[in-house]
Amino acid sequence: MHGVVLVLLAAVLWGTTGTAHSFAPAGMPPFWVGALRLVMAGTFFLLLNRLLHTRTAAKSAPLNWARVLLCALCMVTYNMAFFAGLQYTGIGLGTAVAIGSSPVWAGLLQALILRRWPHGLWWLGTAIGVVGGFVMTLGKAGAMHTSFIGLALCLLAGFAYGAYAIVSQPLILQSGVTRVNAWVFFSAALIALPIAAALGGPPHFNAQGWAVVVYLGVVATGVAYLLFSIGLRSVSAATSVALSKFEPITAFALSIWVVGESPSWLALAGLALVLLGLWLVVHSEMRQSRQT
Numbered sequence: 001m002h003g004v005v006l007v008l009l010a011a012v013l014w015g016t017t018g019t020a021h022s023f024a025p026a027g028m029p030p031f032w033v034g035a036l037r038l039v040m041a042g043t044f045f046l047l048l049n050r051l052l053h054t055r056t057a058a059k060s061a062p063l064n065w066a067r068v069l070l071c072a073l074c075m076v077t078y079n080m081a082f083f084a085g086l087q088y089t090g091i092g093l094g095t096a097v098a099i100g101s102s103p104v105w106a107g108l109l110q111a112l113i114l115r116r117w118p119h120g121l122w123w124l125g126t127a128i129g130v131v132g133g134f135v136m137t138l139g140k141a142g143a144m145h146t147s148f149i150g151l152a153l154c155l156l157a158g159f160a161y162g163a164y165a166i167v168s169q170p171l172i173l174q175s176g177v178t179r180v181n182a183w184v185f186f187s188a189a190l191i192a193l194p195i196a197a198a199l200g201g202p203p204h205f206n207a208q209g210w211a212v213v214v215y216l217g218v219v220a221t222g223v224a225y226l227l228f229s230i231g232l233r234s235v236s237a238a239t240s241v242a243l244s245k246f247e248p249i250t251a252f253a254l255s256i257w258v259v260g261e262s263p264s265w266l267a268l269a270g271l272a273l274v275l276l277g278l279w280l281v282v283h284s285e286m287r288q289s290r291q292t
Contacts, residue, residue, distance in 0.1 A: 015250025040217020
């Protein structure tokens with residue numbers, strides 16, 4: 001249960017991303033937002049790893065650099081594909097597709113790579129949560145644009161996020177949370193910066209824009225992935241990704257309390273389905289923990 005709570009707290013921080021981004025000045029290049037938040041997150045983990053570095057940490061298992069690079073590529077793909085997909089589909093539909101598909105990808109990857117099929121109750125809870133996420137999206141005001149390219153990019157983002165959880169879990173267990181994330185996010189930033197320069201041109205940010213980027217990088221990414229990675233020590237990768245469905249719940253609540261939106265009955269029905277799905281996923285994880 002300790003790991004479940006940490007992953008849910010990480011999802012709460014991820015859920016603040018949309019609200020924080022709403023305070024950004026118009027015209028902030030999305031590719032640079034994705035790249036610079038990786039830079040901020042990498043800096044956060046490098047400093048934290050340096051601060052917590054001890055003799056015990058120095059004697060930890062050597063890093064598997066192939067896995068580190070793969071995790072970095074997953075993180076870059078998730079950020080770039082997600083922000084690019086939102087330009088085609090809109091925030092609501094794009095987020096629902098990316099976040100909704102990620103636990104399904106993670107469950108399939110866990111079964112294929114680790115030979116660990118999630119429990120049937122896990123699949124039921126995940127399916128209910130995915131449906132609830134789409135119902136919440138349909139219940140929110142605003143136009144949604146159906147685009148094959150946008151949907152494909154958001155599905156790619158969901159796959160990259162699910163793959164990151166699967167690949168990073170053994171790394172974290174062997175070499176430590178801060179050490180692994182420092183190298184993963186630093187490597188991801190080095191890959192993302194030239195991509196942002198090629199696709200987004202030179203960055204133009206004012207003080208408000210930099211404040212948004214710092215928050216997204218340090219809090220909504222750095223602290224969030226710190227909690228998520230610690231939770232991965234005791235929660236299966238597939239379940240940790242499924243618990244990220246708490247992210248749209250946080251975004252939903254903030255849209256009411258901060259932005260002032262009025263939820264429809266359809267959005268509230270979707271919220272109830274997401275909560276039910278999360279409860280089933282947690283119940284399935286606890287049952288499997290007791291059996292092992």
